[in-house]
Amino acid sequence: MSQSLNELVDSWLRTDQNQSTRSEIMTLREKGDTQELERRLKTRIEFGTAGLRGRMEAGWARMNDLIVIQTSQGLCQYVLNQVKDAASRGVVIGHDHRCNSEKWAELTAAAFLERGVKVYLYRGLVHTPLVPFGVKRLNAACGVMITASHNPKDDNGYKVYWENAVQIIAPHDKGISDSIQANLTPKVWSVHQIHSSPSCLDVTEAIKDEYFSAIEALKHPHYTLSQKPLVFVNTSMHGVGHPFVLRALRSYGIEITPVKEQMLPDPAFPTVPFPNPEEKGALDLAIQHARDCGADYVLAQDPDSDRCDEFLPFAAFGLLLSNRFSACQVESSTGRVIAFTGDQLGTIFAAHVFQAYRDAGKPLSRLAMVASTVSSKMIEAIAEKEGFKFVECLTGEPLPYDICFKYIGNTALDLSAEGFDVPFGYEEAIGYMFGSEIRDKDGVAGSVMFAQLAELLHAEGKTVYAYLEELYRRYGYFKVPISMVLFRWHERIVTIPQTSNSYYVCRDPQIIDKIFARLRNYSGQKSDQKPDYPRNIAGVKITRVIDLTTGYDSGNLPSFQPSLPLSSGHMIQFRGEDRAEGTSVVLTVRTSGTEPKIKYYLEGHGKDSDVVEPLLTRAVSELSDTWMQAQVYHLEQP
Numbered sequence: 001m002s003q004s005l006n007e008l009v010d011s012w013l014r015t016d017q018n019q020s021t022r023s024e025i026m027t028l029r030e031k032g033d034t035q036e037l038e039r040r041l042k043t044r045i046e047f048g049t050a051g052l053r054g055r056m057e058a059g060w061a062r063m064n065d066l067i068v069i070q071t072s073q074g075l076c077q078y079v080l081n082q083v084k085d086a087a088s089r090g091v092v093i094g095h096d097h098r099c100n101s102e103k104w105a106e107l108t109a110a111a112f113l114e115r116g117v118k119v120y121l122y123r124g125l126v127h128t129p130l131v132p133f134g135v136k137r138l139n140a141a142c143g144v145m146i147t148a149s150h151n152p153k154d155d156n157g158y159k160v161y162w163e164n165a166v167q168i169i170a171p172h173d174k175g176i177s178d179s180i181q182a183n184l185t186p187k188v189w190s191v192h193q194i195h196s197s198p199s200c201l202d203v204t205e206a207i208k209d210e211y212f213s214a215i216e217a218l219k220h221p222h223y224t225l226s227q228k229p230l231v232f233v234n235t236s237m238h239g240v241g242h243p244f245v246l247r248a249l250r251s252y253g254i255e256i257t258p259v260k261e262q263m264l265p266d267p268a269f270p271t272v273p274f275p276n277p278e279e280k281g282a283l284d285l286a287i288q289h290a291r292d293c294g295a296d297y298v299l300a301q302d303p304d305s306d307r308c309d310e311f312l313p314f315a316a317f318g319l320l321l322s323n324r325f326s327a328c329q330v331e332s333s334t335g336r337v338i339a340f341t342g343d344q345l346g347t348i349f350a351a352h353v354f355q356a357y358r359d360a361g362k363p364l365s366r367l368a369m370v371a372s373t374v375s376s377k378m379i380e381a382i383a384e385k386e387g388f389k390f391v392e393c394l395t396g397e398p399l400p401y402d403i404c405f406k407y408i409g410n411t412a413l414d415l416s417a418e419g420f421d422v423p424f425g426y427e428e429a430i431g432y433m434f435g436s437e438i439r440d441k442d443g444v445a446g447s448v449m450f451a452q453l454a455e456l457l458h459a460e461g462k463t464v465y466a467y468l469e470e471l472y473r474r475y476g477y478f479k480v481p482i483s484m485v486l487f488r489w490h491e492r493i494v495t496i497p498q499t500s501n502s503y504y505v506c507r508d509p510q511i512i513d514k515i516f517a518r519l520r521n522y523s524g525q526k527s528d529q530k531p532d533y534p535r536n537i538a539g540v541k542i543t544r545v546i547d548l549t550t551g552y553d554s555g556n557l558p559s560f561q562p563s564l565p566l567s568s569g570h571m572i573q574f575r576g577e578d579r580a581e582g583t584s585v586v587l588t589v590r591t592s593g594t595e596p597k598i599k600y601y602l603e604g605h606g607k608d609s610d611v612v613e614p615l616l617t618r619a620v621s622e623l624s625d626t627w628m629q630a631q632v633y634h635l636e637q638p
Helices: 003-015 019-031 036-040 065-082 099-116 130-138 174-180 203-216 240-250 284-291 342-359 380-388 402-417 445-460 464-475 509-519 610-627
Strands: 054-055 091-095 118-121 144-145 155-161 232-235 256-258 296-300 308-311 327-330 337-340 367-372 390-392 421-427 429-432 478-479 480-491 494-500 504-507 541-545 571-578 584-592 595-608
Touching: 003 019, 003 036, 019 036, 054 380, 065 099, 065 144, 065 155, 065 174, 065 240, 091 099, 091 130, 099 118, 099 155, 130 144, 130 155, 130 203, 130 342, 144 584, 203 240, 232 284, 240 256, 240 445, 284 296, 284 478, 296 445, 342 380, 342 429, 342 445, 342 464, 342 584, 367 380, 367 402, 380 464, 390 402, 402 421, 402 429, 429 445, 445 464, 464 478, 509 584, 541 584, 584 610, 595 610
Parallel strands: 091 118, 091 144, 232 256, 232 296, 308 327, 337 494, 367 390, 367 421
Antiparallel strands: 054 155, 144 155, 296 308, 327 337, 421 429, 478 595, 480 494, 504 595, 541 571, 571 584, 584 595
């Protein structure tokens, strides 16, 4: 073992007071497992705008007691330095059901109490949106949620909300990271005294009551339960969502039938290999239960219930494909299943929110909505036609999708400060924000809003898919490439369309750079004054290029500067139009900061669906063969 590695091991053993994690490192040293020791100790888990998330093990690169204490000490000092009256305003702390979550929430509380900061520590399990909700209602200085969302069972995380009740953004991420490095010596290890501290307050039930009142306030003014209410099955994926969804839907008069095997919190997630409803087989129990009881819809939330999905029924059967918000409709006569994409649901929700706003007699000049830049442009088209404001913002990359809402939430706050009402925002990765009380995605609110809309449409004799078709006819068809997946239901095969906004796998960063360099000098005629991007795709003329890496927007004259912030990775958006055919395309290609992937998002728009779909097929083929040169560079595709 090298001297430097020995020093790292000794440093860990001097600092860590948890006997279990100390034993892990000692055992690895005794076995001479230098590779594993290097993985655990050579680098430190990075604090970013997503906070922390990683495997629960000993080591500087993992999630454990020591890392949580050091992170909490650094965060506390940074907040005291940055936020006025932080000590008296306090911190809101919550946790989910994962292994170590309760203890780490208590260690976080202990670190803040040690510095004289008031602590609002939720008692029991809560879903993630209750933390930012509490930060806003209590005017707290910050919030911390201990959760790893839908990650595998061996992971856990540390999510931070700023005083504005939105996930942190730059420069706070770097500031907190630097503060952690300056506060590494543990000041607390015991949590025995925190609950008896007069500065550790229990406001759990009061905040829950206020949260559910806010959910009930989202009720449509014309909402009434139909004479023959729809039947909803719900699975919470062994997470914390069931009691929150149950209470929220009951305030709308809607009852749910739980999938009992997945209803209670269980950190082992025994019925699913990964607690993510998008994973293959994750919804088998829910589907079977819906079949057995003849349900109309299945709702599902990911374990921390900040996202959700739904499906529609046989004659209204729906399945929610979970930690994101997707939906399917099955036609009883044909057995055909129609799966809604995240973008389609975003459109459905946006149109529903717009119509309710308009019908309430509110001025549309004050209405604004937000979506990530890789989401569908259909809301943009609705906004242009109906006269309200639409703003797009960056995705969460180069960090995980989970933090896309840091941009959506902060953009919504900026618009509110300008005098706009911002009742809705979404990301195509199936996260949805409703109302002004929580500027973050909320799977409970999403489940309620979907169920409410389904009931409103059911009373009119409509399905959600029929409603979407009405929107297409009014605003044009916005479609993404579709692949068909076979699914067996009641001993018959049905087809489920799934979106294939997709990616290419490339493990060589130099090849990725070469591909994007070629896109910026496509015909080899680039000059300092004139970029040289592709001019056509699938026969459609490229009319605008927005390069968020180099800072170029061909449509923003005379500066040619993009309105969106620059991306730390490669990211180029192409917009094309064929006026003769009445069609247009939007294609975004970008790199992933967490995976060896080039991702693409492709959407077509036109008045005729039969024209748009073959256009997308041709565009995917040209993107792969010509733009990406997938065969030349041996790019892998899913």
